[in-house]
Amino acid sequence: MLAPATIWLLAFLLLPVASLLAMSLAKRGPYSSVIWTFTWENFARALDHKYLTVLIRTMCYASATTGICLVLGFPFAYFLSFYAGHRRETFLILLMIPFWTSCLVSIYSWIIILGRAGLLNNFLLNLGVISTPLGILNTPFSVILGLVYFYLPFMILPLYSSLEKIPRSYIEASYDLGAGTIQTFSKVTLPLALPGVFAGCILTFVPCIGDFLTAEFLGGPKTYLIGNLVQNQFLMAQDWPFGAALTTILLVSLISGVYFYQKLEAAELERA
Amino acid sequence: MPGESLLEIEGITKSFGGQTVLKGVSLSIKKAEFLTFLGPSGCGKTTTLRIIAGFEDPDSGRVLLEGKDVTDLPPYRRDVHTVFQHYALFPHYNVFDNIAFGLRIRKVAEPEVTKRVNEAMSLVKLQGFERRRTSQLSGGQMQRIALARALVGRPSVLLLDEPLGALDLKLRKEMQLELKSIQRKLGITFIYVTHDQEEAMTMSDRIAVFNQGNIEQLGEPREIYERPKTSFVADFIGAANVLSARVIDNKKGEVKLRLEDEVEVTLPRSMELALGAGQLLKVAIRPERIEVRYQDTPANTDNVWLKATMIDNVYLGNSSQIFLLPFQKPPGRVLMAVSMDAEHRERRTAGGTVWAEIRPCDILLLEPSPNGSNG
Numbered sequence A: 001m002l003a004p005a006t007i008w009l010l011a012f013l014l015l016p017v018a019s020l021l022a023m024s025l026a027k028r029g030p031y032s033s034v035i036w037t038f039t040w041e042n043f044a045r046a047l048d049h050k051y052l053t054v055l056i057r058t059m060c061y062a063s064a065t066t067g068i069c070l071v072l073g074f075p076f077a078y079f080l081s082f083y084a085g086h087r088r089e090t091f092l093i094l095l096m097i098p099f100w101t102s103c104l105v106s107i108y109s110w111i112i113i114l115g116r117a118g119l120l121n122n123f124l125l126n127l128g129v130i131s132t133p134l135g136i137l138n139t140p141f142s143v144i145l146g147l148v149y150f151y152l153p154f155m156i157l158p159l160y161s162s163l164e165k166i167p168r169s170y171i172e173a174s175y176d177l178g179a180g181t182i183q184t185f186s187k188v189t190l191p192l193a194l195p196g197v198f199a200g201c202i203l204t205f206v207p208c209i210g211d212f213l214t215a216e217f218l219g220g221p222k223t224y225l226i227g228n229l230v231q232n233q234f235l236m237a238q239d240w241p242f243g244a245a246l247t248t249i250l251l252v253s254l255i256s257g258v259y260f261y262q263k264l265e266a267a268e269l270e271r272a
Numbered sequence B: 001m002p003g004e005s006l007l008e009i010e011g012i013t014k015s016f017g018g019q020t021v022l023k024g025v026s027l028s029i030k031k032a033e034f035l036t037f038l039g040p041s042g043c044g045k046t047t048t049l050r051i052i053a054g055f056e057d058p059d060s061g062r063v064l065l066e067g068k069d070v071t072d073l074p075p076y077r078r079d080v081h082t083v084f085q086h087y088a089l090f091p092h093y094n095v096f097d098n099i100a101f102g103l104r105i106r107k108v109a110e111p112e113v114t115k116r117v118n119e120a121m122s123l124v125k126l127q128g129f130e131r132r133r134t135s136q137l138s139g140g141q142m143q144r145i146a147l148a149r150a151l152v153g154r155p156s157v158l159l160l161d162e163p164l165g166a167l168d169l170k171l172r173k174e175m176q177l178e179l180k181s182i183q184r185k186l187g188i189t190f191i192y193v194t195h196d197q198e199e200a201m202t203m204s205d206r207i208a209v210f211n212q213g214n215i216e217q218l219g220e221p222r223e224i225y226e227r228p229k230t231s232f233v234a235d236f237i238g239a240a241n242v243l244s245a246r247v248i249d250n251k252k253g254e255v256k257l258r259l260e261d262e263v264e265v266t267l268p269r270s271m272e273l274a275l276g277a278g279q280l281l282k283v284a285i286r287p288e289r290i291e292v293r294y295q296d297t298p299a300n301t302d303n304v305w306l307k308a309t310m311i312d313n314v315y316l317g318n319s320s321q322i323f324l325l326p327f328q329k330p331p332g333r334v335l336m337a338v339s340m341d342a343e344h345r346e347r348r349t350a351g352g353t354v355w356a357e358i359r360p361c362d363i364l365l366l367e368p369s370p371n372g373s374n375g
Helices: A004-024 A041-046 A049-082 A085-100 A102-114 A119-129 A140-164 A168-176 A180-210 A213-218 A226-235 A241-269 B045-053 B094-106 B110-123 B137-149 B169-186 B197-203 B221-226 B231-236
Strands: B005-016 B019-030 B034-038 B060-065 B080-083 B157-161 B190-194 B208-210 B214-217 B241-251 B254-259 B263-267 B280-285 B292-293 B306-314 B320-325 B335-339 B353-358 B363-365
Touching: A004 B110, A041 A213, A041 A241, A049 A085, A049 A180, A049 A226, A085 A140, A085 B197, A085 B363, A102 A119, A102 A140, A102 A213, A140 A213, A168 A180, A168 B080, A180 A226, A180 A241, A180 B094, A213 A226, A226 A241, A241 B060, B005 B045, B005 B190, B019 B045, B019 B060, B019 B190, B019 B214, B034 B197, B045 B080, B045 B208, B080 B137, B094 B110, B094 B137, B110 B137, B110 B169, B137 B169, B169 B190, B169 B197, B190 B197, B197 B221, B208 B221, B208 B231, B214 B231, B214 B320, B221 B231, B231 B241, B231 B280, B231 B363, B263 B306, B292 B320, B292 B335
Parallel strands: B034 B190, B034 B208, B080 B157, B157 B190
Antiparallel strands: B005 B019, B005 B060, B208 B214, B241 B254, B241 B280, B254 B263, B280 B363, B292 B353, B306 B320, B306 B353, B320 B335
């Protein structure tokens, strides 16, 4: 008898991934049809430098976003966990509100704010800080800003939950043994929050890699990301096998990245 | 006591969210003393300990360590270490690094760290556990590591917050004796928080009995047991029969009391309390100080003889627990007597009339509790 979990995995994970893999080895036929063959052609094509540039750019954007989210998110999560007291729930709900709004609405809001005739430029012009509108929209800056905006909660929530799990007696023990606030943070709080840092980084980095809406609306030709490339293969170029190959490459590199990081973590723990 | 007192607490008050936890606790703790804060949960003993450690700020009052006011110093600036109730060993460090934590913070040279950690580990009899992870330790072992970690920095005061609470009874007894011997060996002042009166009796040089945010009595274990000041202390430390008593006559050398407004007794001794005729007080009698006599008439002694109905005689192996009712009026307070006399094992008949013989010096006259209630 197949357990429900097995059926679920089969239907929603294995089958789609298997069809993706099969597709990535197929060939594009005329009029967006697919010719079922066994070829590495798509993968060879993906290694072309113009696609590699997009891949590397995506990695850079995702890394930058993850880094910024970590720098912004950690103090917030720390505050939430240690100092917010009974206002904690309010802050968590405020944090979740962007989640509940349609992401298209959010994106258009950012366009309204950042555009040439947008709120920000108008504000700065009125203040007299600038004399001509700044080209903020459709730059790497606006794309990373959008990504940070969308994925910050993904960073904060795991950070918060891991900080929340640290028994306060550990912190007190550290103070008690003579460690000041900075030493306590670096020797006790931060090491114990590392699982949350790791989870937050994965949860931010991975969706950033696959994001195409942000770059599509807030970016320009120079901010073309791998998500856009994949999207275009499926929707514009009608080259599903190549799109599938790109997706497979992403999938494999992300999974192996996470896998090796965890191996490294385990080895580190073993050594300590 | 200049020169002798190490830690002074002066008039500490503290409330949490409108609820007063400490109502003005003052205390002087001597060098190399084993002092226990004893009391039921919520009595303020742990809060007092946390104020000494620096984890809580008192609303008013001062904490003086070696004559210096440390009330406003953070915990990391006080020469006081704590053994936490649930050990609080750092899970990301092994045993060695846990113990070395405080020394490394103080930038002690690494060879010296190794030497002192090894000393501390042999003190708690856990050599060879250096590389273990804390998750691989049993409760008793974690307790020892927590102790070693707190002692390795040689604090002038060690605070212990119910450190044996999570251990099983046998291990707890072992650790009690060991803690006491470590404390004697190092000559460090220990302040120990517990709700277990037996634990307090076993280890302490002095016991501070806490109740509702006050210290009800401070004294040596024997003093606390034999001369409890209030009914709370009498009842909390050991078992006690607490009775109400009205003063009939208070003369020098003779006190007449009416117990439970019913039975009159004459004590051939003076009373320290200045109470006149008609005033009420409480008296306590330890169960083991009540002798149960099966004879028909009382013997002619100075002792108090109460005629009573035997309600029950419970066999407890090495002793018997006998419940007596010397009073006629309802509700009728029952007296409990405990005796190791073999006679009671054979005469296990309830319902008969017996005599309770009590020496006058075993009727402890109690002061009213400072809290107003419970006394």
